[in-house]
Amino acid sequence: MRDFSYLRATSTDAARRAAALPGAMLLAGGTTLIDLAKCGVAEPETLVDITHLKGLDRIAVDERGATIGALAKMGHVADHADIKSRFPAISETLWQAASAQIRNMATIGGNLMQRTRCPYFRDPSNFSACNKREPGSGCSAIGGVTRGHAVLGTSEACIAMYPGDLATALVAFDAVVHLGERKLLVDDFFLLPATTPDREHAIEPGEMITAIEIPGSAAARRSTYLKIRDRQSYEFAAASAAVGIEVEADGRTIRDLRVALGGVATRPWRARAVEDALRGKVLEPETVRAASLLAVEGAVDHGANHYKIELAPRVVARAILKLGETA
Amino acid sequence: MTKIPVHLDINGQHHELQLEPRVTLLDALRERLGLTGTKKGCDHGQCGACTVHMDGERVLACLTLAAQAEGRAITTIEGLAREGELHPVQAAFLDQDAFQCGYCTPGQIMSAVACIREGHAGSDEEIREYMAGNLCRCGAYPHIVAAVRQAAQEFAS
Numbered sequence: 402m403r404d405f406s407y408l409r410a411t412s413t414d415a416a417r418r419a420a421a422l423p424g425a426m427l428l429a430g431g432t433t434l435i436d437l438a439k440c441g442v443a444e445p446e447t448l449v450d451i452t453h454l455k456g457l458d459r460i461a462v463d464e465r466g467a468t469i470g471a472l473a474k475m476g477h478v479a480d481h482a483d484i485k486s487r488f489p490a491i492s493e494t495l496w497q498a499a500s501a502q503i504r505n506m507a508t509i510g511g512n513l514m515q516r517t518r519c520p521y522f523r524d525p526s527n528f529s530a531c532n533k534r535e536p537g538s539g540c541s542a543i544g545g546v547t548r549g550h551a552v553l554g555t556s557e558a559c560i561a562m563y564p565g566d567l568a569t570a571l572v573a574f575d576a577v578v579h580l581g582e583r584k585l586l587v588d589d590f591f592l593l594p595a596t597t598p599d600r601e602h603a604i605e606p607g608e609m610i611t612a613i614e615i616p617g618s619a620a621a622r623r624s625t626y627l628k629i630r631d632r633q634s635y636e637f638a639a640a641s642a643a644v645g646i647e648v649e650a651d652g653r654t655i656r657d658l659r660v661a662l663g664g665v666a667t668r669p670w671r672a673r674a675v676e677d678a679l680r681g682k683v684l685e686p687e688t689v690r691a692a693s694l695l696a697v698e699g700a701v702d703h704g705a706n707h708y709k710i711e712l713a714p715r716v717v718a719r720a721i722l723k724l725g726e727t728a
Numbered sequence: 729m730t731k732i733p734v735h736l737d738i739n740g741q742h743h744e745l746q747l748e749p750r751v752t753l754l755d756a757l758r759e760r761l762g763l764t765g766t767k768k769g770c771d772h773g774q775c776g777a778c779t780v781h782m783d784g785e786r787v788l789a790c791l792t793l794a795a796q797a798e799g800r801a802i803t804t805i806e807g808l809a810r811e812g813e814l815h816p817v818q819a820a821f822l823d824q825d826a827f828q829c830g831y832c833t834p835g836q837i838m839s840a841v842a843c844i845r846e847g848h849a850g851s852d853e854e855i856r857e858y859m860a861g862n863l864c865r866c867g868a869y870p871h872i873v874a875a876v877r878q879a880a881q882e883f884a885s
Contacts, residue, residue, distance in 0.1 A: 407732060407749035407795050428796070435752070435791045436772050448749070450796055476785075480846075500861020501848070502839065503773060505785045506792065634860035 402438045409450045413457070413611065417581070419449045421607035427451055429472060430507040432499070433515050441525050442516075442534060457611065458508075462487055466617040471510030471579075471610045475567070476501065478509060487617060490573070490624035490643045494566035494663075497628050500635050510610035512567050513578065513590065514602065518637060519561035521545060532558040533598040547703040549637070552710050553666035559598030560703055561667060563591070566628065569663035570643035571613065572671045574621045579612040580604060587613070591668035601668075620645030620657045623727065627720040628663070629712065638664030640712040642696075644720040646684075653684050660717055662696055665709045672696040675717060684725045686718075693718035734794050738763065739807025745794070753797045754778045754789035757804060765805035765834045769863075776862035779835040780804050786842035805834035808841065817841050817879045826875035828866035836862045840876045849880035 408425075410416035420427045424446030428434055437443040451457075457472040462483035469478055478484055479495035499507065521528040521541035530539035542550055542560050551562040571587040578590050590603050604610070615621065624645035630636040641663035647656045658679050660672040674695035682688050693714040700710045731746040736753075738761065745760055754771070757763040757780075769777030771790045778789040781803040808815040817840050820826070827833045839862045843849050848858035855876045856869075864872065 402750050404748050404750045407793070409795075428793075431791050431793065431796070432773055432788075435793065438750075439772060448793075450793075452796055453799070496857075500776065501843065501846070501858050502776060502779055502786045502788045502861045503791075505782075506787050634857050 402435075403441075403444055405438075405445045406447045407450065408447060409453055411454075413451075413454060413581070413609065416449050416451045416454065417607050417609045419447070420609065422447065425449055427609060429511040430474070430503075432503050432507045433511065437516060437523070440523050442523060451609075452508075460484065464617055467491075467615045469509050469613045469615075471612055472508045474505055475499070475507045475509065475512060476504035479504065486622075488570075488574070488615060488621050488624065490570045490621070490626045490645060491567070491615065493626035494570045494628075494643060497626065497634075498566040509567070509613055512565060513587070513610060513613070515565050516601075517561035518564045519550065522561055533561055533594070533601075536597065536599045543703060546705065548705040550703055550706050551665060551667045552700040552702050552706055552713075553662070553670055553697065554593050554668055555701055555703075556594045556596065556598070556667075558596055559594035559667065561594070561598065562664065563666060563668045564637045564664075565669065566626065566638065566641065566663055568669040569641060569661045570624070570626055571615065572669045573643040573645060573659040573661035574615050574618065574624070576613055576615040578610055579614065580608040581611055583608065584614075587669070588671060594667050598667075618645070618657070619647035620659050623647065623724060624659070625720055625724055627716055627723070629716055640664045640709055640716045642713075642717045642720040644717070644724055646721065646724045648684065655679050655682055655684055658721070660696065660721070662713055662717070665697070665700075665713045672717065674698055679721075684721075686722055689721050689725075690714075690718045693721070732795065735798055736761075736794065736802060737800070738802045739804060740801075747794055749793065749795055751794050752790055753780070753792040753794045753802070756794040757789060763804050763806055767831055767834055769832070769835075774863075775832070775835075776839060777832050777835040779838040779862065781838060781842060784842075784845070786839050803838075805838055808837070815841065816882050817844070817875070820875040820879040820882070821872075824871045824875040824878060826871040827864075827868050832862060832864045832866075836864065836872055840872075840879065843876060844880045844883055849876055852877060855880075 426445040428448040528541040628641040645659040662670040678692040767777035769775035
């Protein structure tokens with residue numbers, strides 16, 4: 402790991418100013434950044450440590466929604482009683498992510514900045530071509546081993562999968578990211594790779610995530626996260642779905658439905674086509690399974706990741722039907 | 729890069745070191761302080777061998793900069809036993825023969841102590857889920873689960 406200078410921020414404003422300088426990066430839990438620095442992917446000249454800032458780790462929940470400070474730890478949010486009762490899918494994405502140790506380090510703000518696990522991106526000494534790392538250098542994954550790569554939102558420049566769980570639920574429930582004064586839907590915070598896969602987030606130099614706000618809703622209250630993996634725990638999703646549902650008084654007609662996919666796309670992926678197809682419909686297995694196929698509309702595989710196109714709709718359908726049973 | 733002064737509180741003892749900013753807590757413990765009980769496995773946050781406690785919570789020393797640990801109370805495997813008496817989790821690992829080569833064991837034990845304290849050792853299933861961040865190449869998992877279960881029951885009674 403190349404050496405860098407270390408600055409401990411004493412205020413949010415000081416952190417923002419220091420991190421805006423060339424070569425500087427914010428350091429929170431470090432679970433992505435220190436790892437990537439060891440891989441030779443991140444080469445910061447200065448790290449601005451924000452983990453000693455006070456007051457940015459608050460978790461406040463009421464009827465209107467939840468506001469989670471950027472420095473709240475993943476593990477603390479996962480175990481928060483009001484998050485569990487009002488936003489079960491949020492808690493589930495968190496405790497099913499990473500390991501207990503990493504969840505005690507990683508922050509909610511840092512979680513949104515998590516980078517892809519694409520093995521070609523992570524290995525500059527063996528694979529020089531990576532448009533995400535070096536714009537214009539090409540993509541080593543296309544034509545390579547693609548079992549873990551995205552099938553949705555890809556471009557000719559990049560097929561790297563977005564690996565996070567939390568943001569999948571955040572886009573489903575219209576969460577908003579606070580960049581100081583500026584507020585942005587999490588759905589607009591994540592960018593498609595298109596021709597500029599090096600630019601992953603709509604965040605500008607001098608900005609810092611300060612909080613995430615999740616509006617309360619009946620669908621968020623009755624929600625779940627289903628994560629299918631190659632092994633039972635401590636693994637990224639092969640395909641996952643964050644789902645929330647609200648039914649009419651009859652207990653079977655869908656009033657509101659939220660569906661987002663993880664493990665299959667280049668960014669957290671809201672499946673509005675599934676939501677639109679099922680809103681107003683009666684919750685029945687055949688209807689749900691047929692509509693869930695819309696989740697992978699436009700999907701393109703690169704050989705070994707074809708299974709994701711079959712798996713994702715099944716995960717969506719199972720998650721919706723599981724919630725339906727609790728009606 | 730110029731070295732910076734780093735003050736660390738390890739197992740109740742104060743240390744003052746001069747370190748390059750890039751030095752991880754793991755390297756500071758092992759290479760500078762001779763506390764080699766904390767193991768370096770993958771050095772990328774994937775195996776759990778370097779698990780220590782920071783302000784009572786389990787974290788990975790390989791992805792924590794030593795400089796970040798300033799002002800936090802660090803506990804390593806060397807700080808677990810009290811006056812020559814093994815910590816109940818250490819004793820449970822011996823009772824249950826919960827290791828073969830032993831390399832992952834300090835990390836397993838530090839993780840298990842926290843797992844029980846967090847209240848995540850209520851069933852074998854929960855123990856497996858919340859101990860998932862500690863890999864064991866020898867595959868001693870059934871005995872590790874038994875040791876965590878035994879220690880959790882001792883704490884509960």
